[in-house]
Amino acid sequence: MxxxxxxxxxxxxxxxxxxxxxxxxxxxxxxxxxxxxxxxxxxxxxxxxxxxxxxxxxxxxxxxxxxxxxxxxxxxxxxxxxxxxxxxxxxxxxxxxxxxxxxxxxxxxxxxxxxxxxxxxxxTNEAVLDSGNHDAAVRNGALRYCPICDGYEHRGRKIAVLGSDLHGAAEAMFLRQYTDDVTLIPKWQVELTSGQRAELLASDVKIEERQLLRLAHRGGRIEVKLGGAENALCFDTLYPALGxxxxxxxxxxxxxxxxxxxxxxxxxxxxxxxxxxxxxxxxxxxxxxxxxxxxxxxxxxxxxxxxxxxxxxxxxxxxx
Ligand SMILES: Cc1cc2nc3c(=O)[nH]c(=O)nc-3n(C[C@H](O)[C@H](O)[C@H](O)COP(=O)(O)OP(=O)(O)OC[C@H]3O[C@@H](n4cnc5c(N)ncnc54)[C@H](O)[C@@H]3O)c2cc1C
Structure with a gap:
């Protein structure tokens, strides 16, 4: 040309x-x-x-x-x-x-x-890990950003969603199609109305109220340390819903x-x-x-x- x-x-x-x-x-x-x-x-x-x-x-x-x-x-x-x-x-x-x-x-x-x-x-607004490598966590499936893309691959697993606002709640609800073990973790604090909380609880989505202290990638899983908890919670996969x-x-x-x-x-x-x-x-x-x-x-x-x-x-x- x-x-x-x-x-x-x-x-x-x-x-x-x-x-x-x-x-x-x-x-x-x-x-x-x-x-x-x-x-x-x-x-x-x-x-x-x-x-x-x-x-x-x-x-x-x-x-x-x-x-x-x-x-x-x-x-x-x-x-x-x-x-x-x-x-x-x-x-x-x-x-x-x-x-x-x-x-x-x-x-x-x-x-x-x-x-x-x-x-x-x-x-993508990425989650910050206090220890462990972010990109390695994405590669092995411990950290995921798009339930539409790969929720199917994580069916039946123990999943957490980071971000207790409407966006996070909607993502948690979406993931219920794939597993009955979904927990919503607040980034700072829970920002949900009582009606939204009730909807999540009616769908068996767990809502954590404790403050997030740190995230770590260890042993192929994500550890979530919350304020006031003696032990970290462990999840197969974390979906940060941070926009x-x-x-x-x-x-x-x-x-x-x-x-x-x-x-x-x-x-x-x-x-x-x-x-x-x-x-x-x-x-x-x-x-x-x-x-x-x-x-x-x-x-x-x-x-x-x-x-x-x-x-x-x-x-x-x-x-x-
Ligand atoms: C971890 C992860 C997993 C995903 N998995 C899937 C999946 O399984 N299935 C699926 O369908 N989607 C998946 N996605 C989403 C998918 O990657 C995006 O939807 C897709 O890449 C969008 O394509 P795009 O061309 O619009 O944007 P992008 O692929 O993001 O490309 C944007 C381009 O614009 C360039 N650019 C921007 N600004 C400038 C500038 N000022 N000057 C020069 N260049 C610039 C960038 O360099 C880049 O080349 C995933 C995303 C992530 C992060």
């Missing part, structure tokens, strides 16, 4: 994709197959890289590790010409004059494109902002945030899953390609 140039003679990509997780790499795969000059920029922080084994990715009945999936998607997008670069985008901006977008990188470079896909994901932070800070440079939770709108893969700008994956409000992210990526890429075709005059007049 010949490189386009902007008015200043600089190389102009058809699309910049921010993020090399399942959403961004799928968008890049589709855009490259639409013969769009595509550059993926990422800072190496895909959440998928931390998934030891994903069992709910369609087409992988024996499971696939997040790192393996990202490697395969990278290879597949690259095969059709998508460029993939490790660099952090510090600012995005739009220029009406040159009908393009610019990305400023942490290495001082500025790159331009006619369209954008924001697939920048979220950052996550959308990586939506790049919206500001485009004059946009996220919702109250700083997410992009749930339909940003179909409805542009502004002409030529789409979103995909976890950074959108909704279900944070690999299959959702890849679906968003495909849809966002197709919308962007069709929008570019419209700009180029390659659509049927009666098509819309």
């Amino acid at each position: 010949p490189a386009r140039r902007n008015a200043s003679g600089e190389s102009l990509y058809d699309a910049l994709v921010i993020g090399a997780g399942p959403a961004g790499l799928t968008a890049a795969l589709y855009l490259a197959r639409y013969r769009r000059r595509t550059l993926v920029l990422h800072d190496g922080r895909s959440r998928a890289l931390g998934a030891p084994m994903a069992w709910n990715v369609p087409g992988f009945p024996d499971g696939i590790s997040g790192a393996d999936l990202v490697a395969r998607l990278t290879e597949q997008a690259g095969r059709y010409g998508a460029e993939i670069e490790l660099a952090r985008v510090v600012c995005l901006s739009a220029s009406a004059e040159s009908a393009s977008f610019a990305a400023d990188l942490d290495d001082g470079r500025r790159l331009s494109a006619r369209g954008l896909v924001l697939a920048s994901g979220v950052i 996550s932070q959308p990586r939506s800070e790049l919206l500001a440079g485009l004059g946009l902002e996220g919702d109250a939770d700083r997410c992009l709108p749930a339909d940003a893969f179909a409805e542009p945030l502004m002409p030529g700008v789409y979103g995909a994956g976890d950074v959108l409000a909704g279900l944070d899953q690999i299959s959702t992210a890849t679906g968003h990526g495909a849809a966002a890429a197709t919308r962007l390609h069709n929008w570019l075709r419209g700009v180029e005059g390659h659509v049927m007049a009666d098509q819309h």
Whole structure:
């Protein structure tokens, strides 16, 4: 694909994709197959890289590790010409004059494109372990962050959920489908109404009232030391329900902002945030899953390609 140039003679990509997780790499795969000059920029922080084994990715009945999936998607997008670069985008901006977008990188470079896909994901708020290795605990299943992803793998086990607010309570209730031994542990204190407590107790979810002193990963399990308790409680798996932070800070440079939770709108893969700008994956409000992210990526890429075709005059007049 010949490189386009902007008015200043600089190389102009058809699309910049921010993020090399399942959403961004799928968008890049589709855009490259639409013969769009595509550059993926990422800072190496895909959440998928931390998934030891994903069992709910369609087409992988024996499971696939997040790192393996990202490697395969990278290879597949690259095969059709998508460029993939490790660099952090510090600012995005739009220029009406040159009908393009610019990305400023942490290495001082500025790159331009006619369209954008924001697939920048979220950052998980992690539990802090006083002893033992956090990532090793995730790898062996003692620490888990997503009951939708792997609740099934922990059926029948002794499970704790960290965070006694509505979010934690809902997660504990969700896990009751898999085991009858679920305990809610407060991060600071129990923040539940009497009605919420009653609902949990009616479903046999235990509610700890004592204050959390420390968490440890030992012998493949999680030890929870609570104030006033002589011995630590031991769980096969702990699910911290501490939420996550959308990586939506790049919206500001485009004059946009996220919702109250700083997410992009749930339909940003179909409805542009502004002409030529789409979103995909976890950074959108909704279900944070690999299959959702890849679906968003495909849809966002197709919308962007069709929008570019419209700009180029390659659509049927009666098509819309
Ligand atoms: C421990 C764990 C286990 C999981 N298990 C499963 C599972 O079994 N099944 C499942 O479906 N899902 C699972 N998930 C969730 C899954 O990983 C996410 O839903 C998926 O990775 C979302 O893809 P994404 O492309 O939207 O975001 P991500 O994969 O998080 O990718 C975001 C990308 O954006 C880049 N980025 C962000 N900001 C910038 C910037 N300013 N400049 C450059 N790059 C930037 C990052 O470097 C990264 O490449 C798990 C998550 C975790 C943490």
